[in-house]
Amino acid sequence: xxxxxxxxxxxxxxxxxxxxxxxxxxxxxxxxxxxxxxxxxxxxxxxxxxxxxxxxxxxxxxxxxxxxxxxxxxxxxxxxxxxxxxxxxxxxxxxxxxxxxxxxxxxxxxxxxxxxxxxxxxxxxxxxxxxxxxxxxxxxxxxxxxxxxxxxxxxxxxxxxxx
Amino acid sequence: xxxxxxxxxxxxxxxxxxxxxxxxxxxxxxxxxxxxxxxxxxxxxxxxxxxxxxxxxxxxxxxxxxxxxxxxxxxxxxxxxxxxxxxxxxxxxxxxxxxxxxxxxxxxxxxxxxxxxxxxxxxxxxxxxxxxxxxxxxxxxxxxxxxxxxxxxxxxxxxxxxxxxxxxxxxxxxxxxxxxxxxxxxxxxxxxxxxxxxxxxxxxxxxxxxxxxxxxxxxxxxxxxxxxxxxxxxxxxxxxxxxxxxxxxxxxxxxxxxxxxxxxxxxxxxxxxxxxxxxxxxxxxxxxxxxxxxxxxxxxxxxxxxxxxxxxxxxxxxxxxxxxxxxxxxxxxxxxxxxxxxxxxxxxxxxxxxxxxxxxxxxxxxxxxxxxxxxxxxxxxxxxxxxxxxxxxxxxxxxxxxxxxxxxxxxxxxxxxxx
Ligand code: SF4
Numbered sequence: 001x002x003x004x005x006x007x008x009x010x011x012x013x014x015x016x017x018x019x020x021x022x023x024x025x026x027x028x029x030x031x032x033x034x035x036x037x038x039x040x041x042x043x044x045x046x047x048x049x050x051x052x053x054x055x056x057x058x059x060x061x062x063x064x065x066x067x068x069x070x071x072x073x074x075x076x077x078x079x080x081x082x083x084x085x086x087x088x089x090x091x092x093x094x095x096x097x098x099x100x101x102x103x104x105x106x107x108x109x110x111x112x113x114x115x116x117x118x119x120x121x122x123x124x125x126x127x128x129x130x131x132x133x134x135x136x137x138x139x140x141x142x143x144x145x146x147x148x149x150x151x152x153x154x155x156x157x158x159x160x161x162x163x
Numbered sequence: 164x165x166x167x168x169x170x171x172x173x174x175x176x177x178x179x180x181x182x183x184x185x186x187x188x189x190x191x192x193x194x195x196x197x198x199x200x201x202x203x204x205x206x207x208x209x210x211x212x213x214x215x216x217x218x219x220x221x222x223x224x225x226x227x228x229x230x231x232x233x234x235x236x237x238x239x240x241x242x243x244x245x246x247x248x249x250x251x252x253x254x255x256x257x258x259x260x261x262x263x264x265x266x267x268x269x270x271x272x273x274x275x276x277x278x279x280x281x282x283x284x285x286x287x288x289x290x291x292x293x294x295x296x297x298x299x300x301x302x303x304x305x306x307x308x309x310x311x312x313x314x315x316x317x318x319x320x321x322x323x324x325x326x327x328x329x330x331x332x333x334x335x336x337x338x339x340x341x342x343x344x345x346x347x348x349x350x351x352x353x354x355x356x357x358x359x360x361x362x363x364x365x366x367x368x369x370x371x372x373x374x375x376x377x378x379x380x381x382x383x384x385x386x387x388x389x390x391x392x393x394x395x396x397x398x399x400x401x402x403x404x405x406x407x408x409x410x411x412x413x414x415x416x417x418x419x420x421x422x423x424x425x426x427x428x429x430x431x432x433x434x435x436x437x438x439x440x441x442x443x444x445x446x447x448x449x450x451x452x453x454x455x456x457x458x459x460x461x462x463x464x465x466x467x468x469x470x471x472x473x474x475x476x477x478x479x480x481x482x483x484x485x486x487x488x489x490x491x492x493x494x495x496x497x498x499x500x501x502x503x504x505x506x507x508x509x510x511x512x513x514x515x516x517x518x519x520x521x522x523x524x525x526x527x528x529x530x531x532x533x534x535x536x537x538x539x540x541x542x543x544x545x546x547x548x549x550x551x552x553x554x555x556x557x558x559x560x561x562x563x564x565x566x567x568x569x570x571x572x573x574x575x576x577x578x579x580x581x582x
Contacts, residue, residue: 066302089356089387090302096316097304144189145316154308158212163189 001146003080003101004119004130005052007112008038008045014057015064016091020073028069030076037073051078054120056112058084062091071095081120083127083138085109096145099153103127105138122146165415167322168390169358172297172412176280184321184419192221193296194274195309196283198265199226199237202244205284208307216251217313223255223274224248225265228523233530263495263521266290266379266463271495273405277393278412282306282315287463287545289381292359292390293374295397295411299388320358320387323349324423327365332429335579337473338373339465339543339563341426342380343434347444348424354386357421360414361391365428371400372469379464380545383441435541435576436561439549447566447578457540458483458516458571459552460564461492462526465543468498470564475507477568477579478514484574489516490532492524516571528552534559541570 018041020033027033038045055074061084062070071094074082082095085106095102101122108127112118116131125140141149144163151157166174166181174182176190197205202224216222224244229237248256255274262268266287269275277295281288286300301315309315325345331337346353359381361374369377374391381389391397393411401409432446460466460474471493483489491511493499499521502508511518525532526544534540534553539560542552547559560576569579 068302068304086356089385092318093305094302097302097308139185139187142187145187148316154304155208155211158214158308158311 001101001122001141001150002120003052003054004117005054005080006050007054007056007114007116007118008042008049009112009114010041010055010057012058013060013063014041016062016067016070017064019062019070020067025067025069030072033069033073034076037077046077049077049079052080053078054118055079055082056084056109057082058109059086061087062095063088066090066094068094068098071098071100075100083108083112096149097154099149099151099156101149103138105136108136108138111136164419165417167358167360167418167420168295168392168412168414169297169322169360169388170319171414172278172280173317173319175278175412182319184319186319187316188319189314189316190280192282192309192313192315193279194221194223194281195306196223196225196265196269196281196285196288197306198228198285199230199241199244200228201284201303201306202247203240204303205306205310206243206247208304209310212307212311214311216253216310219252220254221313222253222310223269224253225257225262225268227262227264227521228527229529230262230522231259261496264463264466264523267466267494267498270294270375271404271497273407276401276405276407276409277397278410282309286382287379289386289388290375290379290463292378292381292388293371294401295391295393297388297390300382320356322358322360322418322420323354324420325359325361326363326423326425327361327428328363328425329365329427329429330368331431333580335565336431336433337563337565338369338376340431340434341373341428342377343436343441343444343561344431346380346384346436346441347434349384351383351440351442352385354381354384356387359384359386359389360420361389362414365426366391367394367396368428370469371396372467375467376464380441383545433563433566433578435566436547438547438558438560441545441547441561450576453539453560453576455487455541455570455575456538457488457490457532457534458567459490459492459525459532459540459542459544460567461490461494462523462544463494464545465564466492466494466498466521468501470543471498471502471507472505473564474568475510477565477582478516478572479510481514481572483515483571487571487574488532489571490519490525491516492519493521495521525552541567541576543567
């Protein structure tokens with residue numbers, strides 16, 4: 001499992017309300033949610049983001065409510081991976097459970113800027129900043145987690161008996 | 164490098180010899196829990212999977228938040244989970260008459276023992292760490308998947324140690340004061356992601372009810388779980404309540420803790436958390452007269468026998484101050500009955516309090532004691548966020564049953580030692 005894309009970089013404590021504002025929670029359609037993803041922190045995000053792009057952020061990404069809509073919106077916007085120094089615990093679980101790969105790596109976060117091209121190998125946890133040539137290591141995903149994410153999340157993977 | 168108690172339990176449940184902090188594992192579950200708020204969200208997810216439950220005896224469904232149902236919406240939700248429980252022959256589904264507050268009920272029913280791995284779609288699932296089990300709160304999707312597979316994935320937590328020595332200086336100091344003190348010290352994110360591991364010679368001086376209260380509020384410090392070593396008191400409790408086989412795990416001598424806090428229990432004072440965060444603590448000695456309107460004694464934090472006995476001891480022969488609505492709620496039917504047998508209920512009623520059947524009720528601002536704008540409550544529950552017990556302009560002060568009962572008599576937050 002691999003990902004590669006351009007980086008959108010944010011700071012500390014990006015909360016679930018800016019990832020997907022509560023005023024849009026009257027839908028659970030991934031595409032509709034994606035249309036408002038990051039709207040309150042970065043109006044241009046949804047116009048600029050392309051399939052495969054990567055979000056990089058500092059500490060406590062995804063704090064706030066336990067809504068699963070937040071990782072769903074990010075995933076449906078085409079984002080292939082979120083790299084942060086740390087994630088809020090429930091956001092972390094929810095992301096994996098809906099099949100959005102996320103990695104924690106403070107070193108990488110410090111050394112990646114908006115617009116850099118980054119590639120990620122999930123098995124090894126290897127993060128390469130192709131723009132600068134620097135390589136970082138987060139903890140890789142064990143096989144069952146790779147299958148779970150590739151299978152489209154927890155419910156889908158159990159349904160298909162892939163985990 | 165050695166493993167902590169939590170890490171050992173997780174390694175065992177994952178079938179691994181060793182795990183380390185940060186590692187992602189798939190672990191076998193001994194129990195999957197849901198309540199009347201979270202189970203209705205989990206059921207449609209479970210149905211998407213299209214499998215039967217993994218084990219009818221290892222799922223607990225406890226409708227405790229809005230029961231007896233307070234309105235049509237909650238009645239519909241309970242109906243949905245009742246039908247689910249019947250369809251899938253869930254053994255540990257608790258209907259009105261048997262139901263109690265989930266985290267008081269499950270240990271009492273013997274459904275959790277030392278060494279177990281438990282997930283619950285309720286944040287206070289961490290309570291069972293008092294028994295030497297690993298238990299943690301998860302989302303409804305996790306509950307659905309857990310019911311279908313009997314497994315859940317975890318990121319193995321780092322640990323913070325709390326080395327306890329000595330014993331409480333008076334009978335008016337209890338586990339609630341200890342955990343409020345800790346949250347005040349480390350903050351509401353002081354243990355984020357981490358396990359809170361309690362140990363040291365002071366543990367033996369904590370009753371099981373104290374330990375349940377302490378483990379219960381690990382989440383208020385951001386913790387993934389809180390856990391106590393298994394000693395004679397734990398074993399006696401398990402023997403009294405359960406026939407399940409338990410397994411004792413001990414932390415390695417060289418287990419790694421990010422930090423160890425040393426706490427002499429004798430230094431703990433009755434402690435109160437001011438609005439609107441559990442970390443806003445003051446000792447009772449620092450509290451200046453704060454007038455109150457309501458007192459709540461109960462919840463998964465302090466609705467156990469020792470809590471009611473303490474409240475009764477203070478209220479015995481006294482009257483709550485006129486105008487102070489004093490609501491006392493036992494955690495389970497068994498505790499309810501015991502309170503009747505011991506004459507506690509008579510004391511409460513004579514003192515001018517009300518005594519209800521078990522329910523979460525006012526703890527989450529559900530029913531049975533909602534606050535109006537500008538009103539203040541002293542409550543033995545675990546959260547005092549904005550609007551937690553009613554109007555966003557109301558205030559909740561968290562305290563022990565002793566402080567709550569003394570406050571009911573005086574009409575202001577009061578030190579029970581001074582009565
Ligand atoms: S008593 Fe309060 S904290 Fe405990 S389970 Fe019920 S609502 Fe949650």
